[in-house]
Amino acid sequence: MGSEETRIWLLEYVQRYQSWSLDSSGVGKALYLLAGVIFFLVGFYELYSKRVERMAKLPPGPFQWPKFGSLPQLMFLNWGRRTSSSSSSTTTSSLRSILERLVTQYGPLVFLHLGSQSFVLVSNGEMAREVLDVHDAEYYFRPHTTVAKYLGFEFNDIGFSTGKHHRLVRKLCATQLLSHESLNKYEYIRNEARATMINTVWKSASHGNVIEVRDLVLDFTTNVLCRMLLSRTHLDIANIGLGFKQETFKSLVQEIMEVVGKLDTSMFIPWIRWLDLEGRTIELKELNRRLVKYFKGVIEEHEKSLESDDRAHESNDILDVLLSLEGDDMLSDEAIMGILLDMVVGGTSPSSSSVEWALAELVCNPVILDKVQSELDQNVGRDCILKEADLPRLPYFQAVVKETLRLHPAIPLSLPHMNIVPFQLANYELPEMTSVIVNYEAIGRDSTVWQDPLEFKPERFLNVEISTHIKALEVLPFGYGRRACPGANLGLSLVQLALASLVQGFDWMPCAGQIPHDIDLIESSDFICFKAHKLQLLGAPRLAASVYQS
Numbered sequence: 265m266g267s268e269e270t271r272i273w274l275l276e277y278v279q280r281y282q283s284w285s286l287d288s289s290g291v292g293k294a295l296y297l298l299a300g301v302i303f304f305l306v307g308f309y310e311l312y313s314k315r316v317e318r319m320a321k322l323p324p325g326p327f328q329w330p331k332f333g334s335l336p337q338l339m340f341l342n343w344g345r346r347t348s349s350s351s352s353s354t355t356t357s358s359l360r361s362i363l364e365r366l367v368t369q370y371g372p373l374v375f376l377h378l379g380s381q382s383f384v385l386v387s388n389g390e391m392a393r394e395v396l397d398v399h400d401a402e403y404y405f406r407p408h409t410t411v412a413k414y415l416g417f418e419f420n421d422i423g424f425s426t427g428k429h430h431r432l433v434r435k436l437c438a439t440q441l442l443s444h445e446s447l448n449k450y451e452y453i454r455n456e457a458r459a460t461m462i463n464t465v466w467k468s469a470s471h472g473n474v475i476e477v478r479d480l481v482l483d484f485t486t487n488v489l490c491r492m493l494l495s496r497t498h499l500d501i502a503n504i505g506l507g508f509k510q511e512t513f514k515s516l517v518q519e520i521m522e523v524v525g526k527l528d529t530s531m532f533i534p535w536i537r538w539l540d541l542e543g544r545t546i547e548l549k550e551l552n553r554r555l556v557k558y559f560k561g562v563i564e565e566h567e568k569s570l571e572s573d574d575r576a577h578e579s580n581d582i583l584d585v586l587l588s589l590e591g592d593d594m595l596s597d598e599a600i601m602g603i604l605l606d607m608v609v610g611g612t613s614p615s616s617s618s619v620e621w622a623l624a625e626l627v628c629n630p631v632i633l634d635k636v637q638s639e640l641d642q643n644v645g646r647d648c649i650l651k652e653a654d655l656p657r658l659p660y661f662q663a664v665v666k667e668t669l670r671l672h673p674a675i676p677l678s679l680p681h682m683n684i685v686p687f688q689l690a691n692y693e694l695p696e697m698t699s700v701i702v703n704y705e706a707i708g709r710d711s712t713v714w715q716d717p718l719e720f721k722p723e724r725f726l727n728v729e730i731s732t733h734i735k736a737l738e739v740l741p742f743g744y745g746r747r748a749c750p751g752a753n754l755g756l757s758l759v760q761l762a763l764a765s766l767v768q769g770f771d772w773m774p775c776a777g778q779i780p781h782d783i784d785l786i787e788s789s790d791f792i793c794f795k796a797h798k799l800q801l802l803g804a805p806r807l808a809a810s811v812y813q814s
């Protein structure tokens with residue numbers, strides 16, 4: 265085609281096009297539509313290719329829908345179904361069985377985008393080391409959730425605070441509140457609370473009553489913690505003249521556990537938080553109001569008592585210590601309330617759940633129970649109840665405790681460990697504000713580390729120090745790094761003292777009509793992993809009557 269011909273063809277073409285575009289018969293509209301579709305597709309391709317590029321750098325995980333991420337799939341997975349493990353009667357909760365499925369499908373690092381929140385689930389020791397050890401400083405932040413605001417007293421407690429304040433309260437825990445000296449100082453409280461517990465079981469057992477192990481041990485741990493912290497048992501709380509009707513700290517803590525355990529939509533879609541669809545914010549505000557009322561009363565009482573001459577130089581309980589801090593260490597009322605609450609919640613339930621699991625495993629495995637009792641008889645005898653100083657001389661009993669903490673970690677999933685800037689994890693790039701959840705339960709049950717991981721076999725800890733396994737990040741019942749449990753030593757003392765005393769003091773058997781095999785080991789799906797059904801047992805005293813009455 266010559267240039268003149270081309271010019272004419274183009275003119276004709278433009279004229280035809282102009283007539284189309286001016287034509288209202290529909291062809292023009294169709295062209296506009298087509299242009300729109302092309303524009304949209306090009307835009308979508310651009311966006312999608314960037315998304316694919318971005319996602320290629322993320323750990324593997326289920327498909328993400330725009331805006332909702334993987335929420336729809338997780339919601340439609342069968343939350344109620346329980347999966348029985350093949351090699352033991354241990355049964356995982358529905359939530360954790362879903363996570364288990366994700367781990368099987370995608371491996372030890374799973375990326376989940378839920379609503380607008382990013383999560384990474386870490387399920388083996390090697391990956392946990394990256395988060396809790398190598399890059400601990402980058403991953404120790406916590407997201408600012410509604411729970412953190414109201415139960416962390418505006419992020420001033422231990423578990424939800426960060427930065428300078430977190431460093432200060434952790435130092436206080438290590439050097440004063442939960443130090444070895446402090447634990448020694450309060451040994452008499454543990455012994456007195458233990459005596460009450462043993463006496464309660466003895467009375468119930470003499471009447472042939474069924475014993476609810478969880479309630480019993482929760483009473484013991486709450487008594488110890490409340491006395492250490494506030495010099496009062498939880499049962500006193502209704503009497504402090506604050507207008508509470510039969511409010512006990514135990515019931516408050518129970519309510520807290522229930523609210524914390526609930527999943528709510530605004531966790532994943534924060535911009536609908538103001539709607540408070542599930543009414544959770546109202547619940548949390550109300551709990552905060554009652555806690556503040558309670559704690560303020562106790563703080564005032566302690567302040568008055570400290571001002572009086574006789575106690576000014578003598579700190580008796582942990583609240584006294586907190587109120588006596590001076591200079592840079594001085595804490596606000598919010599921080600004091602946060603520390604007290606963290607210690608009661610963190611200290612009571614995990615210790616009680618560990619004792620309940622241990623006793624359930626022992627009754628299910630009578631041969632192991634027998635060995636523990638023989639060891640106690642040989643080393644302590646039957647004329648007196650054991651002392652804490654006897655515990656290091658009971659290696660088989662110690663192995664039972666360690667095995668319980670491995671197989672049934674009280675806190676199976678960590679709180680979120682968050683990075684505030686984008687960060688590299690293994691070969692992946694995690695966007696900022698990703699919440700890393702460490703799956704402590706999966707780490708302790710990793711079949712590449714532990715033989716028969718779902719079997720209760722204390723023998724595996726007989727000749728190996730648990731600290732060796734902890735250093736290798738193969739079992740982490742108390743977490744690791746900056747966010748590791750500050751109350752690990754106290755927790756361990758409570759579990760050991762309660763369990764050893766119950767096993768030395770009584771023979772334990774299932775309720776009438778049951779055999780050991782009937783005791784289920786189904787886990788609850790709560791933040792603290794209790795048995796799904798409370799352990800009910802019959803006890804028979806094995807020591808002289810005078811031991812239970814002292």
Ligand code: HEM
Nearest residue numbers: 422423606607610611614615674678679742743749751755
């Ligand atoms: C058997 C008993 C206990 C177990 C199994 C246990 C377990 C744990 C675990 C696994 C964590 C780390 C969570 C994470 O990685 O985010 C933790 C943190 C914590 N625990 Fe414990 N704990 C026990 C007893 C206690 C006691 C007795 C106290 C206090 C008196 C306590 C107070 C805390 C606090 C305040 C945190 C948060 C630490 C922080 O974020 O800096 N725990 N606990």
